[in-house]
Amino acid sequence: MLGSEKRDALVDALEPQHEDGFAPKGRSLTQDAMRRFRRNKAALVSVFVMLGLVVVALIGPFFLPYGYEDPDWAAFRLPPDFASGHYFGTDQNGRDMLARTLYGTRVSLMVALVATLVSIVIGVTYGSIAGYLGGRTDAIMMRFVDIMYALPYILFVILLMVIFGRNVILLFVGIGAVEWLTMARIVRGQTLSLREREFIEAARAAGLKPFQIIRRHIAPNLVGPVVIFATLTVPEIIVTESFLSYLGFGVQEPLTSLGTLIAEGADVMEVMPWLLGFPASFLVAMLLSLSFIGDGLRDAFDPKDV
């Protein structure tokens, strides 16, 4: 038996820990994942690079003396030059390359963002419905996805662009509408396993309709995998858009995108290498950091692969 004094001392000694929470504080899965993500140097640096690029592309043009489509009559084919304020030089039409590169980055980012959103909306809706309803509906819906997979989708986008004219909005929708397939597969897989969980059964027992369950109980639980996959989709879409613009099916003058700039720069790279170099570095920096972020997130949330 402990004497009462000793017992009080023991209680005193334990008390502060008690206030902090006697048991070690629990960490959620997300917190764990974020800790793993922060330890990933490449991914962390990439986040800052990407943020920097986004900020520069969004607000940079406001601080530039030159617009992206206004020729500077005093400076044609000017190499990068600090004296005149054309830090990236000018193109054959005297347009400031820094402004054009930033503008192109902006367009590429916007296409990526909108197309990714389109692919998320379609993919999540489709995949969760197929996964939740299951059975024959699921079989038919996923068979359709398989069919779409077999098609060379880039040709479809070109087809759409040829028919309906080179419309930027259509470009967004067209790319997004073909990128949703993998998203739908991932979401369906997740939904299939969520469907068997108790809280869904409880919701069903409480009399919720299937679409309420999908919207209120299944969709919120899909956020993790969807976000991870979306970060991997973004660079893919940026490349697709640049690819289309390169071939001449993407955004049209005077609008520009990184793909268009690279296509124009590649034609004159021997005489004016800066027209290719700057947009190309922006594109590569963006793709590199996005893929590091995507890989980092995937590894952080799915540690068994590491």
Add this chain to the structure above:
Amino acid sequence: MLGFALRRLLSTIPVLWIALTLCFFILRLAPGGPFDAERQLPERILANLRAHYNLDKSLIVQYWDYVSGVLMGDLGPSYITDDFTVVDLIAIGLPYTFILGGAAFMLAILVGVLAGVIGALYQNKSTDYGIALVIMIGLIVPNFLMAPILQLVFGVTLGWLPVGGWGGGKLSHLVLPVIILALPHTARISRLMRGSMIEVLGANYIRTARAKGIGARLMITRHAIKPALLPVVSYLGPAAGYLLTGSLVVESIFGLPGIGQYFINAALNRDYGMVLGTVIFYMVLIILLNLVVDLVYALLDPKVRAH
């Protein structure tokens, strides 16, 4: 085995049919037609043209004609290139695309598998990291950017290789396009190969083989490579599809006279017949290549073979 092949072949029919129908109606929904020119054609000539290309019949009849044509291997006429059918044009371009794609395919498999095996054997050593860096570059830098850079370095600055043209199929003309076409797939294959090779090397039967005193070379060639190849083989089907779309860019950058070039020109000139025909041709090709890959996979994997 034959039954499996037949089932797979049959299951591609609805895929093709849906794709064909989709493309056909999308194209017919298009505002304007192939004969909209700057200078308006006289009404009677236009009517003759439309009659010649069967555009004056009802949509259903046109669709029926087109589908039955496709079944007979007739993809219709090109609307812009007079006197040539789509099949003629594809036949002209096919050999070039085939040589280019085939060479790139071989290169990607050979180099990719080799790099993957080396990476797995020297796991986390400097060789492995060196390969990983090249892979990263291959995956990140898109082909339409890699091509001008390599053209500039090897074609213009060093002057070792020609920057474009077919050059009568000389090897030197093929080097750059093939490398650029193959690069991303080489990268992906070597990544897959490295991963699965590491997994296989840790398997029990490899340990048994080693315990029996087998040499490293024999262990790799006889025991490890074959099972490690499975993920690579399943990637080859999609890879063949990507090679085709990749060849669009590579052909147009290097000015090679393949199908990709025809497709791009047809799309830019709104030659609907040619665009539709080429897309269908590409799809058939991709689906057939996927089928071949599935069969090879079944041959390699005893688990699939058993079913």
